[in-house]
Amino acid sequence: MQLASKRIHKGRVIDLDVDTVRFPDGSTGQLEMIRHPGAAAVLPFASDPHGADPTILFIKQYRYAVNGPLIEIPAGRLNPGEDPKDCARRELLEEVGVKAGRIERLTTIWTTPGFTDEKIHLFWASDLTTGKHAREPDEFIEVMPKPLSEALTLVRDGGISDAKTALSILFVAGFTLGH
Amino acid sequence: MQLASKRIHKGRVIDLDVDTVRFPDGSTGQLEMIRHPGAAAVLPFASDPHGADPTILFIKQYRYAVNGPLIEIPAGRLNPGEDPKDCARRELLEEVGVKAGRIERLTTIWTTPGFTDEKIHLFWASDLTTGKHAREPDEFIEVMPKPLSEALTLVRDGGISDAKTALSILFVAGFTLGH
Numbered sequence: 001m002q003l004a005s006k007r008i009h010k011g012r013v014i015d016l017d018v019d020t021v022r023f024p025d026g027s028t029g030q031l032e033m034i035r036h037p038g039a040a041a042v043l044p045f046a047s048d049p050h051g052a053d054p055t056i057l058f059i060k061q062y063r064y065a066v067n068g069p070l071i072e073i074p075a076g077r078l079n080p081g082e083d084p085k086d087c088a089r090r091e092l093l094e095e096v097g098v099k100a101g102r103i104e105r106l107t108t109i110w111t112t113p114g115f116t117d118e119k120i121h122l123f124w125a126s127d128l129t130t131g132k133h134a135r136e137p138d139e140f141i142e143v144m145p146k147p148l149s150e151a152l153t154l155v156r157d158g159g160i161s162d163a164k165t166a167l168s169i170l171f172v173a174g175f176t177l178g179h
Numbered sequence: 180m181q182l183a184s185k186r187i188h189k190g191r192v193i194d195l196d197v198d199t200v201r202f203p204d205g206s207t208g209q210l211e212m213i214r215h216p217g218a219a220a221v222l223p224f225a226s227d228p229h230g231a232d233p234t235i236l237f238i239k240q241y242r243y244a245v246n247g248p249l250i251e252i253p254a255g256r257l258n259p260g261e262d263p264k265d266c267a268r269r270e271l272l273e274e275v276g277v278k279a280g281r282i283e284r285l286t287t288i289w290t291t292p293g294f295t296d297e298k299i300h301l302f303w304a305s306d307l308t309t310g311k312h313a314r315e316p317d318e319f320i321e322v323m324p325k326p327l328s329e330a331l332t333l334v335r336d337g338g339i340s341d342a343k344t345a346l347s348i349l350f351v352a353g354f355t356l357g358h
Contacts (some may be wrong), residue, residue, distance in 0.1 A: 002243075008188050009187050009188060009211075011197075012209075013211055013294050014211055016187070016188055016195050018190075021243055023241070023319060024241050024319045025319065031243055032188075032190040032191060032193055033243065033244060034213060034294070036294075048271075051347060061203070063292045063293075064181075064200055065289070065292045065293070065294070066214060066289060066292050108340060108349050109341070109343075110242075110244070110245060110249065110340055110342060111290050111344060112290040112291060112295070112342070112343075113244045113249055113341060114242075114244070115192050115215075116244060116291070117244040117245070118291060119340075120291075132287055140202060140204065140297050152353070155286070155350075156286075156350075156353075156354045158286050161289055162288070162292060162296075163289060163291070163343070163346060164291075164342070165349075166288060167342060167345055167346045167349065170346065170350065170353055171335075171345075171349065172350035173353065174331070174349055175335045
């Protein structure tokens with residue numbers, strides 16, 4: 001339970017608070033908490049997802065935190081009041097340049113609940129049609145189509161190491177498509 | 180490329196820097212970056228992992244960020260210079276009270292590379308023997324054994340929503356055990 005909250009930094013992407021907290025046993029302590037508005041991510045199928053070895057549109061993106069590129073699915077922060085599915089559609093258009101005829105929810109994950117309240121709503125999309133890119137100035141993105149079989153191999157061998165991306169691939173393979 | 184870095188907050192778990200960065204196109208900008216030492220997490224099998232529907236020892240843990248409990252696998256921050264596998268063994272003993280006769284690497288994930296350099300090294304463990312708990316004062320943990328089949332259902336239906344935990348379950352089911 002929150003007893004007090006002190007805003008240390010109000011940032012562009014995240015805010016940092018140091019909160020005074022009462023724990024379940026009645027004791028109190030201080031916790032650093034990164035406040036994040038939440039995000040949506042979408043795994044886009046460029047071919048029939050129920051066909052043999054469907055093609056997924058990944059993005060290869062420079063990540064300063066990683067000091068290099070990561071293979072990811074399109075994703076981005078929720079705007080204030082934005083429905084996560086609308087956010088997923090918007091990011092898919094902005095980052096990959098396609099509109100989704102169909103978009104379905106996978107699940108919602110807490111990225112790293114030890115120090116942030118960020119959750120990501122995961123979706124898959126299909127029936128894609130070409131739209132108009134609108135990347136943000138600090139996004140450096142290359143679209144990278146890969147068959148699901150190759151994506152699974154990359155997850156297994158560590159070539160795909162972004163958590164939301166690896167999880168979405170395994171989720172669609174295991175549950176949505178039942179491979 | 181980093182041009183400058185300003186430490187905004189030096190915390191107990193994480194530090195916050197605001198860095199001035201040169202992007203791949205030569206432009207510059209500022210990025211908030213949560214510095215984290217990295218972590219290890221381990222999915223512990225209480226029965227033969229290659230047997231029928233093996234039992235996994237989860238923990239149910241109060242998470243302030245979530246304002247409630249999460250079902251997770253044991254995990255924790257790396258100590259300075261600590262080998263991730265040693266960290267996984269240590270957290271398994273501290274949080275679940277068991278020693279691992281066998282521990283194997285799954286993969287390494289970036290939890291949320293948009294704003295933190297945190298990566299988590301994932302392992303699975305088996306051949307467990309009873310050890311001595313040593314929980315930290317702000318950890319409120321209940322050990323919760325579940326068969327793999329139930330864990331998979333919980334991932335599918337959202338009852339397991341911690342990213343490292345959901346990913347580790349799908350990873351062992353899909354790759355390690357080949358279910």
